[in-house]
Structures are given as C-alpha cells and as structure tokens.
Amino acid sequence: MPSTPSRPRALFAMGRRHRDALFPGTAVQRLTRHVDIDPELVAEDFDxxxxxxxxxxxxxxxxxxxxxxxxxxxxxxxxxxxxAAGSVKHHVTDACWDRGLLVSTAAAANAVPVAEYTVAAVLFANKRVLAIGDAYREHRAALDWSARFPGLGNYRRTIGVVGASLVGRRVLELLRPFDFDLLVADPHLDAGSARSLGARLVDLDELIALGDVVSLHAPALPETHHLMDARRLALLRDGTTLINTGRGSLIDHDALTAEAASGRIHAVIDVTDPEVLPAASPLYSLPNVLLTPHIAGSLGGELMRITESALDEIERYCGGQEFAHPVARAALAISA
Known part of the structure; x- marks a missing residue:
C-alpha cells in the first residue's frame, strides 16, 4: 500500500471508447482527488x-x-x-502474480445486470410470454392461453442453476422470494453452502433432467467446454427452457440447433460461440429461441455501477485499506 501522502501515479489501460463510457467528467473528478492521472492518456497499446x-x-x-x-x-x-470490468484473465498474466501485484475486479458489479436479465428470462420463460406475444400478434383475439400452453406459469417450477459463480449466486438470491424449487450444480460447492443459497445441491445431469428452466453460469474452462453437449441437451425435458448468460463455449451450438429446431425445448441465448453466430444460423429465426447480442452484462447506465466499484477500490488503496473485491491467483483456475 502507498506509504506517502502524495497521490500515486495512475494510468488508464483499456479501449478508449470504454474509458469514455466508464469515466465521464464526474468520475474523473472523483478519481483525481486520489491519484495523479492524465485523463486523456489511455494505453490501448503499451508500446x-x-x-x-x-x-x-x-x-x-x-x-x-x-x-x-x-x-x-x-x-x-x-x-x-x-x-473496471469482470474477468481479469485476458490481461493479468502469471508475471503479475509473480510480481506480487494487488488485483481488484468489478466482477461483482457486473454480475448484477447479468443476474437481472437471467431472472427476467426465467419469469418470462415459464409464463411463455414470447410465444403468447407472437400468437396474440398473429390472431389478435382473446384465446384460451392456458389450453394452448399447458403448464403455463411460475408457481412451483423447478429452476436449475449451473455454477455457483458470482452471477449464479446472485440469480439464486433474486429467485428466493418466488415459489420455486431451486437446484444448483457446482463441483466446488457443498450441500450446506447450497442450502445457505436457498438451493438443493444435485448432480449436473439430475439438475438438467429435473429443471423447468436450466440456467448456465459456469466459467469457460477446458472441462466446461461444450458442457451442454448433445447427450446433456437430450436430458432436458420437453418444454424446458435453457438460458445461457455465461459463456458461449458452454454449449455445443450445433447440438443446440438440432434440439431447438425440433421444437422440443426453448432457449434464451445471450452468449454464443462464435460470437457473432454465422448469419445462416437457424437460431436467429427459430420461434422457440430468443437470441440476444451479449447484452446481459453492463450496458448504458449500468456501467456506472462498475465505475463506482472501481473508484471505491482506488479510494481504499490510497487510504491504505485492502481491496473489497480482490482477485486471488488460485481462484482464477475455477472462475470466468
């Protein structure tokens, strides 16, 4: 921690458009009270x-x-x-840890809108809002929606959360007030910790087979690549909704396309692999698939939550305090 009363020298290192979005004038004013920084100098290339x-x-x-x-x-x-973002894996290398650098992340702040998007998707999925909206637009008449969509509604539905990540935990927290049966699958979680999150710990395959909605929040790791492959997608019950706001690589998109094209399952997909999907992908046009362009994370005014988190950490550092959201080297092996 800094030991002198002088302000430490700081530097922005990010894309300039991100600097402009994250650090408007008011944020820069707060920042410059604590560090010596040239707000116009942004390192997109250290060279x-x-x-x-x-x-x-x-x-x-x-x-x-x-x-x-x-x-x-x-x-x-x-x-x-x-x-001032989520994962540090793209820029914090082993050399940083070998140097003993202190690292902080705003991942907890960025988890909030992702969890909010997910919860909205869960509630809309069970209520069949998108399908009913399409049918209403087509028929423009009052129909027996319960008869057309058997099982419609959110009461006593089973929601499976794959991964007790920051986002996964936030999703479970937000879903607790509802009349849901919450399941969680995570190899690094024990039953007691799951109960404290309001969920029951189950095996991944059991969760997939039981869930009315299955929501993915696992990190992108070699062992989670195509976690939802053809075999696991086949375990989903007819009418189940699969949500992915985690990482695109968690799903085998060819296998997902085949399952979704059958009409057997529904899907809400915010992240894909590759990103963007090829223009010819059927996922764009399937009526039982909602495909969004990686918008669950912080956008627009939500970026200010990230900014405030980063500024709070700067103030802690300059005040000789520990970070509130530190990153540990060992944790990166199982995090996004």
Missing part, C-alpha cells in the same frame, strides 16, 4: 506510451493489453491493478 516508469496503479477494463514480463519491466513502480 505507444513512452514513460511507464512512475505508474503505481493501472486502471484497466475491456481492451487492456496483456501485462506480460516485457510490459511489467517498464513499470517498476506498479503495485496494483484495478479492473
């Missing part, structure tokens, strides 16, 4: 920043270049990385 020697704090976000050995060699004073 283009001539003098990095005095930088003590990096304020990073989407588009930050990797902090490898060569970059760190040019920043001998660097002590902390405050990330």
């Amino acid at each position: 283009r920043v001539p003098d990095l020697a005095a930088v003590e704090v990096l304020i990073t976000s989407w588009g930050c270049p990797p902090l490898d050995d060569a970059v760190l060699a040019r920043m001998p004073a660097l002590k902390a990385v405050v990330h």
Whole structure:
C-alpha cells in the first residue's frame, strides 16, 4: 500500500471508447482527488506510451493489453491493478502474480445486470410470454392461453442453476422470494453452502433432467467446454427452457440447433460461440429461441455501477485499506 501522502501515479489501460463510457467528467473528478492521472492518456497499446516508469496503479477494463514480463519491466513502480470490468484473465498474466501485484475486479458489479436479465428470462420463460406475444400478434383475439400452453406459469417450477459463480449466486438470491424449487450444480460447492443459497445441491445431469428452466453460469474452462453437449441437451425435458448468460463455449451450438429446431425445448441465448453466430444460423429465426447480442452484462447506465466499484477500490488503496473485491491467483483456475 502507498506509504506517502502524495497521490500515486495512475494510468488508464483499456479501449478508449470504454474509458469514455466508464469515466465521464464526474468520475474523473472523483478519481483525481486520489491519484495523479492524465485523463486523456489511455494505453490501448503499451508500446505507444513512452514513460511507464512512475505508474503505481493501472486502471484497466475491456481492451487492456496483456501485462506480460516485457510490459511489467517498464513499470517498476506498479503495485496494483484495478479492473473496471469482470474477468481479469485476458490481461493479468502469471508475471503479475509473480510480481506480487494487488488485483481488484468489478466482477461483482457486473454480475448484477447479468443476474437481472437471467431472472427476467426465467419469469418470462415459464409464463411463455414470447410465444403468447407472437400468437396474440398473429390472431389478435382473446384465446384460451392456458389450453394452448399447458403448464403455463411460475408457481412451483423447478429452476436449475449451473455454477455457483458470482452471477449464479446472485440469480439464486433474486429467485428466493418466488415459489420455486431451486437446484444448483457446482463441483466446488457443498450441500450446506447450497442450502445457505436457498438451493438443493444435485448432480449436473439430475439438475438438467429435473429443471423447468436450466440456467448456465459456469466459467469457460477446458472441462466446461461444450458442457451442454448433445447427450446433456437430450436430458432436458420437453418444454424446458435453457438460458445461457455465461459463456458461449458452454454449449455445443450445433447440438443446440438440432434440439431447438425440433421444437422440443426453448432457449434464451445471450452468449454464443462464435460470437457473432454465422448469419445462416437457424437460431436467429427459430420461434422457440430468443437470441440476444451479449447484452446481459453492463450496458448504458449500468456501467456506472462498475465505475463506482472501481473508484471505491482506488479510494481504499490510497487510504491504505485492502481491496473489497480482490482477485486471488488460485481462484482464477475455477472462475470466468
């Protein structure tokens, strides 16, 4: 932690458009009360920043270049990385941990809108809002919606959450007031911890087979690649809704396309692999699939929650306090 009353030197390292969106004038004013920073200097490429020697704090976000050995060699004073976004895996390298840098993330702030989107998707899915809306638009008449959509409604539905991540935990927290049976599957969670989240811990295959809605919140790891493959997609009961606001690689999209094209299941997909899907993908036009362009995370005014989280961390650092949202090296092996 800084030991002198002077303000530490800081630098923005991110895409310029992200700097402009995350740090408007009012945020910069608050920031400059605590650090010495040139608000117009944004490192999108460290090679283009001539003098990095005095930088003590990096304020990073989407588009930050990797902090490898060569970059760190040019920043001998660097002590902390405050990330104004979620995952730090794209830029915090082993060299950062070997240096002993302090790392903070705004992942908890970014988890809030993702969880809100997910909860909205759960409630709309069980209420069959999109399908009924389409039918109403087509027929423009009062029909017997319960007869057309048997089982319609949210009462006593089973919701399966795959992954007790920051987002997964937030989803469970938001769903607790509803009359749901909440299930969770996570290899790093025990039954007691699941109960404290208001859920019952079950095996992944059991969760998939039981859920009226199955929502994915696992990290992108080698062992979670195509977690929802053809075999597991086949375990979904007819009428189940699969939601993915986690990582696109969690689903085998060819297998999902085949299942969704049959009309057997529904899907709400905000992240894909690749992103964007090819224009010819049937997922764009299938009536039982809602495909959105990675909008569950922080956008528009929601970015200010991330900004405030990062500014709070800067203030803690400059006040000699520990980060509220530190990142541990070991945790990266099982996180997004």
